[in-house]
Amino acid sequence: MINVFQPTLGADELDAIAEVFASNWLGHGPRTKAFEEQFAAHLGVDPGHVLFINSATSGLFLAAELLGLGPGDDVVMPSASFVAAGNAVASTGARPVFCDVDERTMNPTAAHIEQALTPDTKAVLVLHYGGLPGEIAAIAQLCRERGIQLIEDAACAVSSSVDGTACGTFGDVAMWSFDAMKVLVTGDGGMLYVRDTELALRAKRLAYHGLEQSSGFTAAKVSHRWWELNVKDFGRRIVGNDLTAAIGLVQLARLPELITRRRTNSELYDQLLTDTHGVLLPPQTPKGHTSSHYFYWIQLDPTIRDHVAADLLKEGIYTTFRYPPLHKIPAYGPGHPELPGTEKSSENTLLLPQHPGLDTNDIHTIATALHTSIKHHTTPTHN
Numbered sequence: 001m002i003n004v005f006q007p008t009l010g011a012d013e014l015d016a017i018a019e020v021f022a023s024n025w026l027g028h029g030p031r032t033k034a035f036e037e038q039f040a041a042h043l044g045v046d047p048g049h050v051l052f053i054n055s056a057t058s059g060l061f062l063a064a065e066l067l068g069l070g071p072g073d074d075v076v077m078p079s080a081s082f083v084a085a086g087n088a089v090a091s092t093g094a095r096p097v098f099c100d101v102d103e104r105t106m107n108p109t110a111a112h113i114e115q116a117l118t119p120d121t122k123a124v125l126v127l128h129y130g131g132l133p134g135e136i137a138a139i140a141q142l143c144r145e146r147g148i149q150l151i152e153d154a155a156c157a158v159s160s161s162v163d164g165t166a167c168g169t170f171g172d173v174a175m176w177s178f179d180a181m182k183v184l185v186t187g188d189g190g191m192l193y194v195r196d197t198e199l200a201l202r203a204k205r206l207a208y209h210g211l212e213q214s215s216g217f218t219a220a221k222v223s224h225r226w227w228e229l230n231v232k233d234f235g236r237r238i239v240g241n242d243l244t245a246a247i248g249l250v251q252l253a254r255l256p257e258l259i260t261r262r263r264t265n266s267e268l269y270d271q272l273l274t275d276t277h278g279v280l281l282p283p284q285t286p287k288g289h290t291s292s293h294y295f296y297w298i299q300l301d302p303t304i305r306d307h308v309a310a311d312l313l314k315e316g317i318y319t320t321f322r323y324p325p326l327h328k329i330p331a332y333g334p335g336h337p338e339l340p341g342t343e344k345s346s347e348n349t350l351l352l353p354q355h356p357g358l359d360t361n362d363i364h365t366i367a368t369a370l371h372t373s374i375k376h377h378t379t380p381t382h383n
């Protein structure tokens, strides 16, 4: 079976875990701190604004709380978003206002965002599709001009940037995901970035029971009766730990290598699939943009897309589609506008296997199976 996504973990990650076991400190501790510092350096931001948490989903819910979203507020976001983003907004009582995306990049343009703004828009929430930054710089400028908060769901964009500025640092709050299928994997985990200093401190409290100190052991160094609680916010417990941070530190050091392998996969796909009748390749990245190459996707005739996916599955090649449009989901309410780019791309897009574990043979196998299937379904007698 060729998987669509897959982690790349090895001896170095295992050694790092063994060290944590030997230290007997598995909780939030020195490795968590080191991971936050090194990730902040990777982003080019102050480490005081970065927090290692247990998932990007936790980060989305925390962002909604930090920005004070609630009933009467609108949040403009692409319908082509991950379900956790819709849930995080809707759970506060705020209204998700779904905007369209470019049918090729699957990212919203600044114009798509602007068209969807309402007088009650308090925040905009965007992601970077498959690692493509999209018009994030223009969207950030638009939000600044209008006094609207910008949340970047940077789950796909751990190594994406525009003219040297890391995706996730354009807006007010951002989160990255390190779950088992992402580019940088810690098992489960995520990073949170909060631009405002006060809000960053509040995020840290809200991530750990509303407390200033993350453990009594730390508190013991600065106060007697370190077991007493000073609750400042009604927080949850969504912090990361030293076991997952240890894996994250190794994966972060390996990130350039992991991205290079992904880029090589994309280039080979481009080469093998170019000129395939009826197949559109992912759009070129504009000058100055870098991608994390999280997804490799093709677009094809919507009447054959599902058949092609089924044929590939029969050949042991697992493909998928991200992100099924949220405006079609009844839970997010009625009355959404037509979103032609979203609807078209949700019917014609297929994500091919993309991860560093693929070798040249795998990609040749996938390309051959794809050619055969497409040919089969586009020959009139077989339709």
Ligand SMILES: *Cc1c(COP(=O)(O)O)cnc(C)c1O
Pocket: 054, 055, 056, 057, 058, 081, 082, 084, 085, 127, 153, 155, 156, 176, 177, 178, 179, 189, 190
């Ligand atoms: C994976 C993903 C998430 C959720 O991340 P978790 O760490 O699994 O909670 C959120 N947004 C996007 C765009 C994702 O791809």
